[in-house]
Amino acid sequence: MAQDASRKEGRRGRRRDATAAPTRTPNYRQLRNPFPVMSVFSDDEAANMHETALRTLEELGFRVLLPEARTLYAQGGARVEDDMVYIGREIVEAALASAPRSIHCRAGAAHRDTVLELGTLNFQPGAGAPHATDLNRGRRPGSARDYRDYTRIAQHYDVFQMMSPSVEPQDVPVHLRHYFTTLAQMELTDKFPFMFARGTPQARDNFEMLRIARGLSEVEFAGGVHTYTIINTNSPRTLDMPMAQGLIDFARAGQLSIITPFTLMGAMAPITVAGAITLSHAECLAAITLAQLAKPGAPVCYGTFTSNVDMKSGAPAFGTPTHFQASLAAGQMARMVGLPWRSAAGSAANINDVQAANENQMGLWGCLLGGATVVIHAAGWLEGGLTVSYEKLITDVEVLNMVAELCAGNRAGADEIGFANALAHVAPQGHFFSAPQTMERYSTEFYEPVVHDYANFGTWTDRGALDANQRATGVWERILADEPPLMTPGDRLEELRAFIDKRTTEGGAPPES
């Protein structure tokens, strides 16, 4: 860049030359959490919570609706009475000892592989929503088109290392829906895919489709972690049929279960952070134990999603101080058991307004300071998960990209401090536009925003006074305007479609409950 450094140019000159300048190539694909870990409780308090969780499983018990699961618990040494299992701490401790601390998640391309362990950081877009919304079309039931579009937008941004359950394609019949969602993921994304655990036939179909798409033998498939599901308990202290079955199916197939009690303090969980996280911890330990009893060494992720209800209306709230502290407390428990930890951001707002932004970011910081391995609902989630917003997906990406930039750290070597190439170069009240240090770095030093606009009020007004949501609409429209490249080779996609045709003819696989 010597030729640049020798020129005297203001900002305009630099802009003209920008195509020739080095460009930023940040790596958002494999992140490590750079933030200091924050605890909300003392170590003694956290140890008492763990102890109380073990006592809860031993004395109060865990309701397990699936007979096969109860049999597994009984074989592991638990006492079973009707549908209640009472799990001794030695059984839980053995399960924690066999659960892997680090999970290599294999994506459709090696550069998309990601590792789940304490210290790594992974983001997922908002997930599991029955509705979708955007400024053009308003709020509506989620559709096949929404599922594909949402998948494409999530694929576009490296800062999402994992796909999520995203939005429910309600216009696809339930007995065929998993064919649609898995095919769409294989076509449109090369990231670590999500699959629902809605009964053994669906799980078997999903695994077979993934094996075809990735070109893996059954042995190769079983030898790696190629997909994951999310297992929710029914708080308090219940594991229902499909969730227990999914946990067993995924464990036996060597695939990942992210085990997440979803608890709202003051409703299905105690009103205190300590009580709610103790309950969540107990349920998570019980489910981890089942996975390890089904297959020792099965990959599991310790999950939490605990926030509070608004005690005036009973409505769920997110991004609150209580949600934040619950994340810190859950992170403490995850560090105690040493497993990768799945947390959640999210918003209760009904549209992507200032509330939605502030809630999501507040929740995100709780996860980040809690030492989260995975942050789900990190973007796009509204109404406590009833809706995903296209615009919010974009505006939250801006925040996540900034966090990813912070993961890269910064340096203060002699060149960066710049006594010779910057400080001594500029007279008092001068400017640094043409300092050698500036000329070397102007095109690479700063993060370039996706949707934030730095134009002054006059320019911004002249350009139409578009708010962040209106600009975000333009951003996702441009992403979707391009023809999407296929992420799985054509012959495998053909084989996949043939498999789906055959299974459809056979009647598909209705979800089980």
Next chain:
Amino acid sequence: MAQDASRKEGRRGRRRDATAAPTRTPNYRQLRNPFPVMSVFSDDEAANMHETALRTLEELGFRVLLPEARTLYAQGGARVEDDMVYIGREIVEAALASAPRSIHCRAGAAHRDTVLELGTLNFQPGAGAPHATDLNRGRRPGSARDYRDYTRIAQHYDVFQMMSPSVEPQDVPVHLRHYFTTLAQMELTDKFPFMFARGTPQARDNFEMLRIARGLSEVEFAGGVHTYTIINTNSPRTLDMPMAQGLIDFARAGQLSIITPFTLMGAMAPITVAGAITLSHAECLAAITLAQLAKPGAPVCYGTFTSNVDMKSGAPAFGTPTHFQASLAAGQMARMVGLPWRSAAGSAANINDVQAANENQMGLWGCLLGGATVVIHAAGWLEGGLTVSYEKLITDVEVLNMVAELCAGNRAGADEIGFANALAHVAPQGHFFSAPQTMERYSTEFYEPVVHDYANFGTWTDRGALDANQRATGVWERILADEPPLMTPGDRLEELRAFIDKRTTEGGAPPES
């Protein structure tokens, strides 16, 4: 609450009873920063930055436009050539040794007093804006009415421990403006007040008015820190006349100067975080030195406000990863010198949209994790400080209140973990609405939002589908609808008005430059 615990009631029942329940009385007035401190550079790198800053002052020098200031530097041992001063490190080190580490700021009421030292946390609303905006009236030049209204809203929320320069009352003549702003603060707020340093006559007037309002003798006034100003350097490496004079005036009066180089990386500061903070550090040390030379032991706060420009447009950006890292770096330097540290959040957005929310909160977290003592522009700031927004003041208060809630921490004693009073009380898949623990705490456990709305989509739509900004309008309108109580006794206000009348007749005091 035993009678409550014995009743079987859902949420409705509890709501009816809410007036009898204990209410939350959070103390947001004296906060300590609960967040772990984050560094962006190694200790060695930070030490090299400090060393380079000292070298900058010794070898490159500092331009000082006020002759009296140059005389003070020279008397302190600095070499002076024309308007340049070259300050040896021993002079800086002596200044740092005499600057107090802890500053007790005296407000109009003792419960409003606040301490500035590393570890405490104080917020100020957005400050220094020439314009004001709100949804009802749009963007306009700041007025006397705006100044008073903004002061009243800031007074309303305990989470602002200090008043700020807020908005410029452009309809008040400049030679009388300080009478108006000081009188307004004495009438409308009992918080630690801000006063501009715009020439010795204005400073003298301000001190006299404050002495009258507080009922203090001259000796009493000089014996405590009753007000503060903000001293900006003209980066790079320049201290202009009014700022140097203000620094000397406030130091000699024993009042606080928050010394803040305002630097934009890539423009008036190096493009790197390390370079920009090294420059800012050098300028801050130079100004601290002047204050200590004027009066050893004078209260000063180490200040920083460094963000980046958008290299495409040259426009200032806030709440960026670079702004965040600059806050972390500045916090490292502040800890090195041991002084209370003033940081800044802020937004470049033109309206209070999702960008504005995300920028402000991102910037805030940089300050919090950097260990800030004071966060200025923590609420209400738009357009990089050209405008303050009434609605943004409210929506940012929500975020600050949540941070204040986090300052209070949480507990996990036996009652909070709640094996007996919660966990054992509720059957699997039951609810905790009537658990003893819930009944004891339902009215006090959770933060109650100012403007966030947790109603579901249907209810929210039925109520008019108001976004956060529209609701915020209602919030500030309700605050301003009440007659404000006078914060200074009526006889002192009369004396104050008589002083102002006299000084007005004498011609007031034009700002000096």
